[in-house]
Amino acid sequence: MIIAPSLLAADFGQLAKDALRASKSGAQWLHLDIMDGHFVPNISFGPHVVKTLRPLSKMFFDVHLMCSKPEILLEPFARAGADQIILHVELGDAVGPLIWKIRALGKKVGLAVNPPTNIALVQPYLDQIDLLLVMTVNPGFGGQSFIYECLPKIQQASAWRREKRLRYRVEVDGGINNQTVAECARAGADTFVAGTALFGQRNMKAAVAKLAKCAAANQPTLAYPKN
Ligand code: DX5
Numbered sequence: 001m002i003i004a005p006s007l008l009a010a011d012f013g014q015l016a017k018d019a020l021r022a023s024k025s026g027a028q029w030l031h032l033d034i035m036d037g038h039f040v041p042n043i044s045f046g047p048h049v050v051k052t053l054r055p056l057s058k059m060f061f062d063v064h065l066m067c068s069k070p071e072i073l074l075e076p077f078a079r080a081g082a083d084q085i086i087l088h089v090e091l092g093d094a095v096g097p098l099i100w101k102i103r104a105l106g107k108k109v110g111l112a113v114n115p116p117t118n119i120a121l122v123q124p125y126l127d128q129i130d131l132l133l134v135m136t137v138n139p140g141f142g143g144q145s146f147i148y149e150c151l152p153k154i155q156q157a158s159a160w161r162r163e164k165r166l167r168y169r170v171e172v173d174g175g176i177n178n179q180t181v182a183e184c185a186r187a188g189a190d191t192f193v194a195g196t197a198l199f200g201q202r203n204m205k206a207a208v209a210k211l212a213k214c215a216a217a218n219q220p221t222l223a224y225p226k227n
């Protein structure tokens, strides 16, 4: 199971300091939300910031692209130090070629699905991805409330993985806290993004440990992949 603090909830006046805080928190991944002001109504940061943070941490950089034109950003983020790049299935026909491009850059591939989008749209890509991200808020902003209607999609993502004997991770993102993490774990998620619930705490290490404990206590015994 993996906990991924979302840097969007950090203090942008001291990003490096907060990235270090995440790095020392015991969490394995750092989730980096990239917003272009078009795919979502907000702008966050770009490859230069990721490049600046890269030498500060050995964490796995989980780059979530909420962008209308990811094709112009894949190479810059790959060079900046992304370990995985997540695209949105809402991009339609562009998704297939973009997956191949990320692979060609030697990076892991994630595919995200927004709350209003039918989960069936991800089906053709399931054997080509390392991670399926079920958004549990409408993307664009941190600090929103978890949308409970997304839980059946997590169950579906997990059921497909079992039935098709695939190994993609099931990640959830948005409104994750000690209560909602338990619901997501029960539904089959194994990778948990949390911004406000972690960066908002003075003791981030304790917050990560508590979140992981709440998730682990609710994971189905046959959850897989196994870490
Ligand atoms: C939302 C982002 C999330 C966000 C989560 O658009 O994709 O990663 O940072 O923030 P919290 O955990 O505060 O809901």
Ligand code: ZN
Pocket: 006, 031, 032, 033, 064, 173, 193
């Ligand atoms: Zn995200």
